[in-house]
Amino acid sequence: MPFKPFTSLIDLVPHEADLARLRYQLHSHPELAFSENQTSDLVAAHLRDYGYEVHRGIAETGVVGTLSIGDGCRTIGIRADLDALPICEANTFAHASKHPGRMHACGHDGHTAMLLGAAKQLAQNRCFNGTVNLIFQPAEERGFDSGAKQMIAEGLFERFPCDAVFAMHNHPGKPAGTFMFRSGAFMAAGDRVFIKIVGQGGHAARPHLAHDPVVAASSIVMALQTVVARNVDPTKSAVVTVGKIAGGDAPNVIPGQVELSLSVRSFDPEVRDLLKDRIIALVHAQAKSFDVDATIDYVEGYPVVRNSDEETRFAVEVARELVGRDAVNDSMDMLMGSEDFAYMLQERPGCFLRIGNGPADQGRTLHSPNYDFNNENLAVGAAFWSRLAERYLNLDR
Structure with a gap:
């Protein structure tokens, strides 16, 4: 089989408009923890269209899409969160929430759109040898007994083995398209x-x-x-x-x-x-x-997010290949916020990373009624996930 190049940013740029339309659809129809029914339907439909084996009903509204290429035994898990927050949106743009009292005020619409963009690219490029598990998790915002904890309790990693797991969150106040990492304890x-x-x-x-x-x-x-x-x-x-x-x-x-x-x-x-x-x-x-x-x-809520050294170094390397050394910070300060991906990192080695979301002016911070995910991140994030999976499942190349 002839060698195919790993995904680069230029591969996803032509799809930016489609990714934006997908995010607008998600943003305008936010759903709260364990009630992400319409969101789950949308995710499952896209994954099926791309050729993934789709598994539903994990932690009620969770979705896992699996795709195996070649005869490789390595596996990788990449997680995106689905739920919104009980916040009344103050934005007046066309894709604002159509449901009073519910809003994607933390960017999970963007996280989901990025991973679906990667899902399509991975299926089309087919440049890996092993299995990709794309984990679309409900109820990250719940604070306790969350979606990650419930998915694990229901046998997530027994059903979908993962040698390593990765997840990403946007970070207002840092330039869009830049990446931030920290090995070891990262979030409280x-x-x-x-x-x-x-x-x-x-x-x-x-x-x-x-x-x-x-x-x-x-x-x-x-x-x-x-x-x-x-x-x-x-x-x-x-x-x-x-x-x-x-x-x-x-x-x-x-x-x-x-x-x-x-x-x-x-x-x-x-x-x-x-x-x-x-x-x-x-x-x-x-x-x-x-x-x-x-x-x-x-x-008792979420545990500490602890990134493993090897997987963090690998993710940093992939980010630098994609956007250049100057756009990657490999020693970000610890954050006092919490994140339920910590439960997955207790079960498997991996890395939780941040991607800049641009200026946080005019109150556009996380969990603000004025917040909106930055569309500039959609192609960058999708390209990063694609390249990360391809590189991880082709470490012998």
Whole structure:
């Protein structure tokens, strides 16, 4: 069989308009975690058209497309995420969400379009010897019991063996079409804490007859700021953020309860345990001092994203071949955000990488109602995935 060249960027540039139309279709019809039915249908239909063997119903709405060429035994897995967020889109362009309260505010529409673009290129070029498993995963945004965790529990890697796995996420604030990598710990573990402060409500003019949960909750919020500052080794990273405080309905009424919601981030397992212990102890101690009760639901979320050295070096090499050395950062700073691809990296060696999404001005950051994925990335991302798979499944060339 004559040698075919590996995919280059010029191979995908002619398909940019088609990829953009595909992304617009996905963006305008966002679906939330484990409800990505229309999205799953679209992905499956495209994969079948390209000649893939399609497997559905994995983690409810997940899709895996497999394609084997030649007699090679090597296998690779590449993941894209399908779900959107419960956000009301503020954009007014033609492809804005048609479903109020749901929006692709994290770029999963772009991630899916890039991988489908690669799927088509791989099937047409057929320049590899082995098996490609394209994993379209639901419910990345859920925060706990996510799509990656459920797919693995349902036998993802037993059914679709992968010698290595890879995934990509866009990164506003870095130039479009540039790549960022980091070996080892890259993104933080993320836990969520739900606290209910229960007191005794009463009249605002007679606070001595009540046990005010608002005052107690306010003190807890301030006390939580000391957990990282005074308990965690300053050479290690951690974040405790109170993202929600809710209680009361009127200025002249002391409510009976207040609810707090926290986001807790860390990299070190010992720090993660320390944060949990200190938060629980501090909340109960503060509540007792105000003569109120506290209940705590501490939900362990995604683990740390840890990229394996060999697979990261390989992905960096492929990116440099594709876009040049100057457009590739192989030692990006660690990020305090979390990502459920971490579960897959616990099962198989691999690499999670970032691709720049252009300026983050006018509030166009991730999870913003003004966000939109940058179409300049579509051909670049599809070409990268294609070349990565081809190179990985042709390491003897």
